[in-house]
Amino acid sequence: MNSIRARLTIAYAAALIGTMIAFAAVLLVARKGGSYNELTSHVATEANLVLTIIRQAEAAGQPVTVTKDPVVGATITPTLRTLLEIIPDYVIVLDTSGRNLYISNAVRQLDDEERFQLQIETMSAPTKNVAKVVSIGGNRLLLVASATNDTHSSISRVAVALTTQDADLAVRELVGTMLITLPLLIVASIVIAYALAGRAFRPVDSIIDEVKAITDGRSLHRRLPLLEEAGDELGRLSITLNEMIERLETSFAAMRRFTADASHELKTPLTVLRADVERAMSPTAARGEKLIALEEALHEVARMSDLVESLLTLARADEGRFDLHREPVALEPLVRDVLETATILGENARVAVSMPMLEPGTVLGDYVRLRQLFLNLVTNAIKYTPRGGSVEIKLMNQEGIATLSVRDTGIGISAADLPHVFERFYRADRARSRTSERGGFGLGLAISQWIVEAHGGTIAVRSRLARGSTFTVTMPVLDPAAAPMPETSAEPAA
Secondary structure, eight states: OOSHHHHHHHHHHHHHHHHHHHHHHHHHHHHHHHHHHHHHHHHHHHHHHHHHHHHHHHHTTOOOEEEEETTTEEEEOHHHHHHHTTOOSEEEEEETTSOEEEEOHHHHTSOHHHHHHHHHHHHHSOSBSOOEEEEETTEEEEEEEEEOOOTTOSEEEEEEEEESHHHHHHHHHHHHHHHHHHHHHHHHHHHHHHHHHHHHTHHHHHHHHHHHHHTTTTOTTOOOOOOGGGHHHHHHHHHHHHHHHHHHHHHHHHHHHHHHHHHHHHHHHHHHHHHHHHHHHOTTSOHHHHHHHHHHHHHHHHHHHHHHHHHHHHHHHHHTOEEEEEEEEEHHHHHHHHHHHHHHHHHHHTOEEEEEEEOOOEEEEOHHHHHHHHHHHHHHHHHTSOTTOEEEEEEEEETTEEEEEEEEOSSOOOTTTGGGTTSTTOOSOTTOOTTSTTOOOSOHHHHHHHHHHHTTOEEEEEEETTTEEEEEEEEEOOOGGGOOOOEEEEEOOO
């Protein structure tokens, strides 16, 4: 019962049985109503016929009743009796006193008690061709009465009754037919539904087998075949699963590359740190040599601390657990602060730092993270600009968008490396090594991209080899009239 095929078949069977029962009930009610309507029409026609015969005799001036026995009282004339005997059903004609003027042969076959009961029912029956079902002697009769409105007439009402046996028999036959055919139809439908469900879910089984074979961790390069006979829904499912597998393959590859890069980044400083510690612990090393070794070890520890801190920042950002203290931040004083730091760094590197344009603007963000973002960009620009070069910072505010650009005249980035500069541990400059003056981890731009996107902005780069690079950050400006209160929120990872 755990398979969808079985559950669908059970649901289909329940719906089919419920539909069949409802249909059978409606059909039985309609059949019974139709049969009784036919009987009512037939009986009403006979009652009106009897009344018409008597009225025509009265209209022609012919006698309607005759008295032969003072004890019995008046009865209908032999002529009219002959005409009325043609009607084979239960016929009663009552005079104005409620006595029987005529009873048909079918009524005469009843015993006295039954005839009296039928007479009572006739007197109480409605006279507007409304059928009334009565039980006489164990038989169900459908009775219809008609009354004359002529005050001079010697009769008061005419009633005709007919047994409901034929109508009830038709209903019983229909019930019997249903009890035989409906179970067969239901069983056949369930079997067919189960077979069709199995055929419909065959492509799903194929997809399950393929996914099991792909998701073993070593076959993510494989893709599900698009089954033409599967239909639109299963076709879209295959496409969606293929897209998911492609994303998983990319994620696994990125994770493996990230692990390898992180291990590689930690391996060298750990090796250097071990060598420095061993040298400092050597009994033959001089005091000055030990201090130099410890200083180098401290430098490597600081580098590893920076790396771990960057990795922790990115990991928290990926999980959406990094809190940003959001508040209105004025960009003009923040950029001036960054410019002061950049000027000091530029003096040491013999790089000219300038800011030809500075327009005021306010954004909703985290001051510390925004400062980190701007310092990352400016520091990178100075780091990869040769002596005598220049770095230019611009802050513009146009149409509600704040734009910060950092342009340098450095070594530039090749077109092949440009799409990957924001990837973690990626180095566009092949000269960047851990022992060079440009040594780094390749995480600064990845962190910068996360900070920008966490603030609802974008970051882009334009660069050519030996022509320098330009990094551009855009963020929405906060409307001073709608400035919200400071808040702390966890932003999703970029």
